Amino acid sequence: MFSILYDIIIFIITISSLIIIHEYGHFYIARLFNIYIECFSIGFGKKIFQYRDKYGTNYVLRLIPLGGYIKMPSIINDNDKKYTKKFKLLFFKKINFFKQLLIILGGPIANIILAILIYWIIFFIGLPIKKNIINEINYVSIANIVGLKPNSEIRKINNKNINNWNVLNSKLNQFTNLNNEINIEINKNNFNFIQNKKLNIDKNFIRFSKEKNLILMLGIIPKGLKINPVITYIIPGSPADKSKLHIGDRILSIEGKKFIYWYNFQKLIYNNPNRFIHIKIKRKQKNMNFVILTSVRKSKKIGFLGFLPQVIRVKDTSTSIYKLNLIESLKKSISETLKSIKLILNSLFFLLKNKKNFYKLNGPISIGHIASILIRNNFIYYFMFFSLININLGIINLLPIPILDGGQLLFLIYEKIIGKKIPYKIKQLIYTISIIILTIIMGFTFINDFKQF
Numbered sequence: 459m460f461s462i463l464y465d466i467i468i469f470i471i472t473i474s475s476l477i478i479i480h481e482y483g484h485f486y487i488a489r490l491f492n493i494y495i496e497c498f499s500i501g502f503g504k505k506i507f508q509y510r511d512k513y514g515t516n517y518v519l520r521l522i523p524l525g526g527y528i529k530m531p532s533i534i535n536d537n538d539k540k541y542t543k544k545f546k547l548l549f550f551k552k553i554n555f556f557k558q559l560l561i562i563l564g565g566p567i568a569n570i571i572l573a574i575l576i577y578w579i580i581f582f583i584g585l586p587i588k589k590n591i592i593n594e595i596n597y598v599s600i601a602n603i604v605g606l607k608p609n610s611e612i613r614k615i616n617n618k619n620i621n622n623w624n625v626l627n628s629k630l631n632q633f634t635n636l637n638n639e640i641n642i643e644i645n646k647n648n649f650n651f652i653q654n655k656k657l658n659i660d661k662n663f664i665r666f667s668k669e670k671n672l673i674l675m676l677g678i679i680p681k682g683l684k685i686n687p688v689i690t691y692i693i694p695g696s697p698a699d700k701s702k703l704h705i706g707d708r709i710l711s712i713e714g715k716k717f718i719y720w721y722n723f724q725k726l727i728y729n730n731p732n733r734f735i736h737i738k739i740k741r742k743q744k745n746m747n748f749v750i751l752t753s754v755r756k757s758k759k760i761g762f763l764g765f766l767p768q769v770i771r772v773k774d775t776s777t778s779i780y781k782l783n784l785i786e787s788l789k790k791s792i793s794e795t796l797k798s799i800k801l802i803l804n805s806l807f808f809l810l811k812n813k814k815n816f817y818k819l820n821g822p823i824s825i826g827h828i829a830s831i832l833i834r835n836n837f838i839y840y841f842m843f844f845s846l847i848n849i850n851l852g853i854i855n856l857l858p859i860p861i862l863d864g865g866q867l868l869f870l871i872y873e874k875i876i877g878k879k880i881p882y883k884i885k886q887l888i889y890t891i892s893i894i895i896l897t898i899i900m901g902f903t904f905i906n907d908f909k910q911f
Contacts, residue, residue: 465827465830466826468826468829468830468833469823469825469826469827469829469830470523470826472825472826472844472847473523473524473825474500474523475844476844476847476848476851477500477501477524477525478500478526479568479569479572479848480526480565480566480568480569480851480852481498481500481526481527481528481565482568483564483565483566483567483569484528484561484562484564484565484568485498485528485564486564486568487560487561487564488528488530488550488561488564491548491553491557491561492545492546492547492548493530493547493548493549493550493553493561494513494530494531494538494541494542494547494549494550495513495514495515495528495529495530496514496516496529496530496531496538497515497516497518497527497528497529498515498516498517498518498528498529499517499518499519499520499527499528500518500519500520500523500526501519501520501521501522501524501525502520502521502522502524502525503520503521504520505518505519505520506519506520506521507519512541513547514538514540514541514542514547530549530550530561531549532549532550532551555870555874558870559867559870562863562866562870563863563867565863566852566853566855566856567852568852569848569849569851569852569855570795570799570848570849570852572848573795573798573845573846573848573849574791574792574795575791576791576841576842576844576845576848577790577791577794577795577842577845578787578788578791579787580791580838580841580842581780581782581786581787581790582781582782582784582787583781584779584780584781585779585780585781585838585842586778586780586836586838587621587622587777587778587779587780588622588623588680588682588774588776588777589611589622589776589777589778590611590612590613590620590621590622590623590626590680591609591610591680591681591776592607592608592609592610592611592612592679592680592681593608593609593680593681593682593683593684594679594684594685594719594720594721595607595608595677595678595679595721596677596678596679596720596721596724597721597724597725597728598677598724598728598760599676599677599678600657600676600677601676601677601678602677604642604656604657605655606642606644606655606678607646608721610644610646610653611644611645611646612626612642612643612644613643613644613645613652614641614643615629615630615640615641615642615643616629616640616641617641621778621780622780623673623680626673627671627672630672630673630676631672639656639657639658640656640657641654641656642654642655642656642657657676679769681774681776682771682772682773682774683769683770683771683772684769684770684771684772685720685767685768685769686768686769686770687708687709687710687717687720687723687767687768688706688707688708688709688767688768689703689704689705689706689707689765689766689767689768690705690765690766690767690768691705691765691766692704692705692764692765693764693765695764696753696762696763696764696765697750697752697753697762697763697764698750698764698765699764701748701750703739703748703765704741706741707739707740708739708740708741709723709737709738709739709767710738710740710745711737711738712726712735712736712737712738713726713735713736714736720767726761727752727761727762727763728760728761729760730752730761731752731753731754731755731759731760731761731762732751732752732753732761733751733752733761734749734750734751734752735749735750735751735752735763736748736749737749750763795845795849798845798846798849799849799853802849802850802853802854806853806857824903825847828843829843829844859892859895859896860885860888860889860891860892861892861893861896862892865888865892869885
């Protein structure tokens with residue numbers, strides 16, 4: 459119960475902060491141009507707080523913090539005239555096209571600028587990152603063939619410094635698309651003993667692995683992940699299937715030796731094709747012994763049992779601090795923001811390309827849940843996530859949907875081109891249709907969120 463309440467509180471704080479930043483972007487530029495702002499509202503539903511400042515702006519906080527707006531009326535009532543006359547305030551519809559454009563863009567710009575500032579601070583004070591330390595190696599893998607070993611830290615790929623697993627996976631995909639030979643520099647057991655290894659990867663392997671984690675595909679199990687000797691999948695018709703092994707069985711020993719490393723298990727099976735192997739397992743609370751005849755896989759004359767183990771997350775304390783100077787931090791923050799924008803635009807493209815992707819959309823519940831997990835673990839990771847959703851909000855608001863900032867820009871540009879205003883009734887009809895579309899999309903995201911929790 460406390461966890462759910464905590465998630466809700468973090469969700470409200472996160473979403474409200476995003477909206478306030480966005481609306482303040484519009485508000486700030488409007489005030490800069492001395493525009494009369496009747497209302498600055500956060501949320502929707504019943505009013506729970508309001509305050510009017512000396513310029514006549516009514517600040518309103520509503521019950522449900524899932525939206526917001528600033529109101530710049532074109533018609534002023536008698537009560538508001540005293541503010542406009544006293545401070546010589548202007549009306550939005552009366553200012554020039556360029557100023558109107560900047561006010562509309564103010565919200566998305568505010569979100570993106572804040573993301574850059576947060577990234578800048580984080581990279582300057584230092585970001586704790588997981589070292590690229592190998593925990594285990596699969597015996598039947600490219601990593602084992604080239605001689606990569608556990609407890610080795612991957613430092614460079616093709617002379618490019620690598621500071622975390624995400625960057626490593628990204629660089630692997632990048633270099634494999636350019637050249638199938640990859641040079642890896644590793645440091646063994648935290649000593650200054652540098653080794654260089656070469657990976658030669660077949661193009662078919664790259665295509666097969668394109669949308670997967672290439673690190674795991676190469677047979678590398680990073681620090682923070684551990685192979686647990688519990689069966690999670692059995693290949694139909696395999697020796698494991700025929701011997702009546704079950705999903706959930708825990709391997710205790712093989713050939714009388716206690717199970718310690720998955721590598722040793724694989725090695726024994728691999729090197730003993732068409733032979734009987736003695737395996738002891740634990741099923742529920744009962745220990746059981748099996749004698750299984752390994753099969754010969756394809757024409758390679760290697761042993762094969764046909765099941766997959768469980769991969770679990772374990773606590774990883776092998777961190778380092780990624781820290782840059784003031785100028786490099788700024789460059790890095792801009793670079794990360796641009797990468798995020800590119801990623802969001804690509805995601806939107808794939809979303810429109812395939813309707814099935816709508817079923818993968820996450821909504822406010824997921825945002826709140828992820829935010830609460832991150833804030834429990836590390837405030838810095840929470841602010842990294844906060845930056846990312848700020849960029850998301852900024853970009854999504856620029857979509858050409860009438861109820862969003864992008865739609866307002868579209869109306870503004872269209873009216874500038876044709877030289878006259880769009881009729882009020884037509885605008886209202888377009889707004890109604892766009893609200894229905896957005897409501898349906900939000901419905902999808904809520905359904906997807908509820909399916910996950």
